[in-house]
Every structure is written in C-alpha cells, then in structure tokens.
Amino acid sequence: MTSTIERAGKAPGGLSRKGLKSGSVGLLGAVVIGVSCIAPAYTLTGALGPTIAEVGVHLPAIFLVGFIPMLLVALGYRELNNAMPDSGTSFTWATRAFGPWMGWMGGWGLIAATVIVLSNLAAVAVDFFYLMLAQVTGNEALADLTNNLPLNIATTWVFIGLACWISYRGMETTKTFQYVLVAFQVVVLIWFAVAAFGHVAGGTAFNALEISADWFNPFGVESFSAFAAGISLSIFIFWGWDVTLTMNEETKNPEKTPGRAATATILVIVVIYMTVALAVLAYAGVGTEGLGAGNPENQESIFAALAGPIMGPFAILMSLAVLSSSAASLQSTFVSPARTMLAMGHYKALPAGYGKISPRFKSPSYATVAAAIAAGGFYTVTRVLSENALWDTITALGMMICFYYGVTALACVWYFRAEAFTSLRNLGLKFAAPLLGGIILLVMFVQTAVDSLDPDYGSGSSIGGVGLVFVLGCGVILLGAVLMVLMYRRNPEFFRGATLRRGVAAEDLADRY
Amino acid sequence: MRRYVVAYTATDSGREAINLATALARRQGGSLDLVMVLAESSPYSGAYPRPESGYDAILSDQIQEWLAEGLSLVPDDVTARAHVRRAESNAEGLIAAAEEFDAALIVIGAGRSSVFRRFSVGTVASGLLHASTVPVALAPRGYRRTEPVTRITVGLGNRAGADDVLHVALDAARRRGLALRLLSLVTLDSSDLDAVSRAETQMKERLAQAETMLAGRVTAHVAQGRSIEDAIDALEWDDGEVMLIGSSRLAPHSRLFLGATASKVLRALPVPMVVVPRGYRSSPLPTDNPELSEAPELFDDDGHQEA
Secondary structure, three states: OEEEEEEEOOEEEEEEEEOOOOOOEOHHHHHHHHHHHHOHHHHHHHHHHHHHHHHHHHHHHHHHHHHHHHHHHHHHHHHHHHHOOOOOOHHHHHHHHHOHHHHHHHHHHHHHHHHHHHHHHHHHHHHHHHHHHHHHHOOHHHHHHHHOHHHHHHHHHHHHHHHHHHHHOOOOOOHHHHHHHHHHHHHHHHHHHHHHHHHHHHOOOOOOOOOOHHHHOHHHOOOHHHHHHHHHHHHHHHOOHHHHHHOOOOEOOOOOHHHHHHHHHHHHHHHHHHHHHHHHHHHHOOOOOOOOOOOHHHHOOHHHHHHHHHHHHHHHHHHHHHHHHHHHHHHHHOHHHHHHHHHHHHOOOOOHHHHOEOOOOOOEHHHHHHHHHHHHHHHHHHHHHOOOHHHHHHHHHHHHHHHHHHHHHHHHHHHOHHHOOOOHHHHHHHHHHHHHHHHHHHHHHHHHHHHOOOOOOOOOOEEOOEEHHHHHHHHHHHHHHHHHHHHHHHOOOHHHOOOOOOOOHHHHHHHHO | OOEEEEEOOOOHHHHHHHHHHHHHHOOOOOEEEEEEEEEOOOHHHOOOOOOOOHHHHHHHHHHHHHHHHHHHOOOOOOEEEEEEEEEOOHHHHHHHHHHHHOOOEEEEEOOOOOOOOOOOOOHHHHHHHHHOOOOEEEEOOOOOOOOOOOEEEEEOOOOOOHHHHHHHHHHHHHHHOOEEEEEEEEEOOOOOOOHHHHHHHHHHHHHHHHHHHOOOOEEEEEEEEOOHHHHHHHOOOOOOEEEEEEOOOOOOOOOOOOOHHHHHHHHHOOOOEEEEOOOOOOOOOOOOOHHHHHOOOOOOOOHHHHO
C-alpha cells in the first residue's frame, strides 16, 4: 500500500490509495499457514492426555467428530467475512448482529480464549525448554526445574514478556521460517508415530493395544458428559484450521485457493492426528500406570512422557518441535487479543487507553502489554491453584472457544436472517450450518460448565468444593460481564450504539449503494 | 525541485527530523516528503484467530491524523507532501521512497535510547546507514531549529574518498552562499607522532584546492584532542551548522556505512550530521554553466526545478 497526501501550503488533501499488493499466497503457502496456526505438535502434546482421560480409546472418534461443529461454524464465519471484510471478528460482528451487549461479550470471549491460550502456550514452551536443556546437557535434573513453582512461573513470565516485546515491535514471522517450522513439526510427528508402531511391531511397546474399529465409534463413549468434554477439547485441536477460509485478497486465486487450502489442511491435519493418536494408544495403551496414556502424570504433556521411550536419543527433536511451535504461536497469537482490545478501545467499549497505537511501531501499544499481563496473571493464578495447570487451562480454553465461536455463529445467523431463505446456498451456509454449529458449541459449553462444577472434574483440581475448570471458565465470563457493566457506568456511549451501529445484512447492502 | 525524504513518526525524533529537513530545504526551494513506513503485513505471520480486520481501518485513520500533524509542523514557506508506504523494514521503505522520488537526502531523527549523548543511532538509522544510496542527515536529539543552515563543516580524513565528500560540501556551500569549514580530526594519543604535521600539510593542499572554487569563504582546521570526542567538543559550533562526513571506505560503492571515526564524531557532535555515500554523485543535470556541471552536488540545483 502506498498512500499520499498531496499538500499545497497547509491544506492536506485526500488520501489516495494505489498499488494495493495483489495476492501472493498459493495453495501450498495457504496450507502451511493453516497448519502453522493449528500448531499440531503443541495441540497434540496438550490435548491428547486430557482427551484420553475423558474418552479413552475413542480418541480417534472424538477427534473426527470434533471437527464437525468447527466446520459448520467456519462456513458461517466465511460468509460474515465476505459480507463485512473490513469490520473485524467476533466483537464487531456480534455487535453488528446482536447489539453492543452481546458484542461486548463476544469480544470478551475471544480475548479470554486467546489470553488463556497464550498462558498455555508459554507454559508448554517452558516445560519443553527445560526438557530440552536436560536433553542437551544430559543432566536429567534440569527437566525437573519446571516443577519448581516460583521458577516455573518466573520463566513463563519471561517467555510471555519476550513474545509481547516482539509483537509490540511489530515483528512478524517470515514465510521461510513458517515453512521450516511446519515441515519440521510434520516430520517429527510422523517420525514419532512410525517409531511407536515400530516398537509395537517389535514387541517393545509399553502396553501394545491392537487397533480396533470401535476406537472410531463416537457412540462408544460412555456418557454424554465425557462426549461433550471430548468435543470441547477437540475444538481446541482444530482451532486455527479456519484461518485459510478468511484469506481472500492475500491468495493468488481468491475464488478457489481458500476453500481448497482449507480442505487440504484438514486432510493433512486429520492424517497427522489419526496417526499420532493411534500410535500413542497402540504403544502406551490407556492404562493408568507407567507410560500408559491414562496415567495422569503423562496426560499434561504426552510427548514429554513418551518421546524419550519411543524416539530414544532423537526425543530432543520432539522437544524442539513442540518448543518452536508453541513459541512461534505464542508470539503470533498476541496480535489477536491486542487488536481486538484495540478495536474495543477505539469504539469506546473499553477505556480509551486500549485504543492507543504506538507511533514508533504502529502496533497496539497498551493492548499488547495488557494481553501479556492478563496471560501471565492467568497462568500464575492457575498454576498456584492447580498442580495440573496445563490441563485445566486447556479445558477452560475449550470452553471459551465454544462460547465465542457459538456466539459468533449465532451472530451470523441473526445478521443474515433477512436473506437466509432467498436461496438454497444461503439457507445452507448463512443459516443452517452456523445455526447447527453454534447450537452444538453452546450446548457443549453449557454441558462442560455444568459438569465442571464437580470437584473431581478434569484434572481434579478444585476450589471450595467447586471444580477449578468451572471457576476458571465461568469466572472469566462472569468477570467479563462485571467489567462490561463497569464500562457501561463509566462510558455508556458504546452501549447506546453511538460508536458501532447494529445492522442487518440486507440493510447494510442498501446503505452501500 | 530538490526533494528531501523525512523519516517521519509521530514522536520527538520524527519531529526533529522535520525540523532539520525544513532547515535544509529552506531558501533552496526544496520540498519535504514525509514518509511513514508500515510493516508489510504478511499472511505468514501466523496470527490467529484472525485479528480484527477493523484494525486496518483504525490504523489508517490514525496514520492520516499523524501525517496531518506532521504536515502542520512544516512552515508555510516550505512545500511538503506526506506518504504511507508498506515495506519489510523502515530503512527499506525510506530508501525505496528516496529512490522513487529521486530525493537528494533522507532526514532522520536520532534514536531515543541514549541519555547522555546527543546522537544514538537507532535501529532505523543504522539500517539506513548500512544500505542507503543517498546521503542521510541525522538530527540530534532535541533539534528544534528550522531556520536555514548557516555554515557547513566537512570532516576530511586522509583516505581516498575525502575528495568525494569535499566536492559535495563545496557544492552545497557555494549554492547556499555559506562559509565552509574544512576539518581534520587528529587524536594526540596516536602512536604516529607526525600525524598532526601530515594532517596540516594535507589540509593546506585541500584548502588551496577549495579556495579555487569558493574564494574567501573557506577555513581549515586540524582539531586535536585526546580522543575524537574531545577534539569535537573543543571546537566551536554554530547553532545553524551542519557537518558532512563521508561513509566508510569499507562500505560497498555508493552505500553508506559509518566508519569508526564517523561513529565517534556522531556521538559527540552537537549539530546535525550528513553522511555521504562513498562515490556519491547526484545525477548530472542540464545547466548552462559548464563549471557547475562538473561539480558533484548535494543540496541544491537550479536545473532540476523544471523537471
């Protein structure tokens, strides 16, 4: 983009735009972007254990079923993105559809989800950082440093601080880096799976299980609660997949590339997830002893426990893959909550400070730092309250994604309500798909919330007889509601629709012409 | 018309750059191009969830506001335009702008990090100093002056390349009708005891050479000190003075690179510094005066105004 203000004397003229850069991302590039946003090495190490804890050997089935609501919602997202390409994500969309109150909560849900994932990314990076130190030096005691509470929290703050600093300075990951990172992750994960099957075939597996068709049967899951929890978690592992669907002008062929890339990405990811999930189950079984994937000690970070026995001396590659993918995601994920907070500050839904842009780096200044403090604070609280902070944050994150995705999906349905029944395509993509997806996600949200009241839920951490996941998940949403009311008291402008107007698709179109 | 690219940000250093560019452009018929560089946003950044695309609209409004603010700082007698460019880095965007506008100079404020020194080369400036093909002017911290330049000093080493910067300085002084001070810096702790006398001999030759082009307005100094910084501190400086210095001989041809001496000068210098790339020549310009067409030029030309 090159814009120029021509000025004669004092009067600034209009801003002209010329030379908008045309799309540069091809199919392969888009798939790389998709896979990098999912960060499979990171999601698998975090989510495999907790999901196995919920659904046992039906892990492959849940992973496959978990993709369905994601797909349905993403279809709606794409329609919103096409209809309002300039106006943002959950916050602006939900505000446009439902008005300021739901919009505020939609934005809050997105910020909360990203802040939680930031804290989890940093913590996973820290675990594998110490693990890698131990592997490099051959001094196993170093890996245990991550269990030292103050040191662990301090290191996590350092990681968050570094990522925040990089993001504040507006630095971004380059194309080459992204290609290398993604290729490396895929190679290491496949290596891990092949090595695991090698142990199974060679009879050296920990507790070899024979792969059975029942593993792929979602109805084999014991209870609806376990099913809902599994779905929440698998939403988390596919989170990021839809990134390519909203890439239009960046692609070489905006008509076809985004859809094809999304399809190719999901194929790649499903192959990776299935291979690794089957490898873990076949090698370790779901037993609760030793290396068993059902052993709570392994579940927080499955690769930390299994990579060594399975890959031998090459386990360090797995540490490097998880560390690099979580560190890269940590840095890039900062952009999202920071810009959402900035937009909310700009529209006066948050105090004006959040709307500040750094004149030097042209990045959200206040909002980026706020996101870092929130992420570090969230992690500190969780880590102090829970032995299994990673597990609990992942579960809470799954809930939060269900919430903001659900709200956004319903925003899509409501925004397009006037044109939903005008064609079969609209009926499917603007109405049925997002409606069904949104309802599924909100049902999962409610079910998980209710179940998590139980102090034994998830990792079994609790406060005052209430499950920690409930306290975290619902506490964060409640906190949002309280802040929203405080903000309304302080400056009701946004809530009166003065800064961001509510609208319906058909009317907006009429406005434009 | 001479165009000066100003590395503008809505910060003190950006405003200081505008001040210096104004001082350099005034009475020269020069015009300013305020350039704001935005990072190229790469789809490969991996940002997810897709950040608020509304952010671009908000940023664009903010940029316009900043540019309007910047333009309002330029006095009425100086023409100015404002531009936004996307580039991989600030330095790259500024150099591309300078090349596109056929600019005579890139003007930049000093970085902010140094507390004790007037100049500290920030990341943008050091990027420029390594890659620019046009001269780069650095405004010292807190530079407020917008009145025209009153005197030019040129730092001359005993290396090849000194002739290049001398020609540029002579040309600039002549066109502005300003006095020119030739300066050679010698440190006393130098193991070479003859350094001062050799510098003085060389300076005499250069003074004689300069006198032929700028009779009666050239002075020469061999400044001594225990260090370069001391030598600079001991000299008298006009408020409206500007110092020219050539880039390092290690720099690839027509690229800037600050040598060790120049870096020391920069740290101590109380006035703006212009770093001229080695072998820099502004493009030959049509002129009726054969004498003018021979000399390299930096700040000003008459023939260019029609272009």
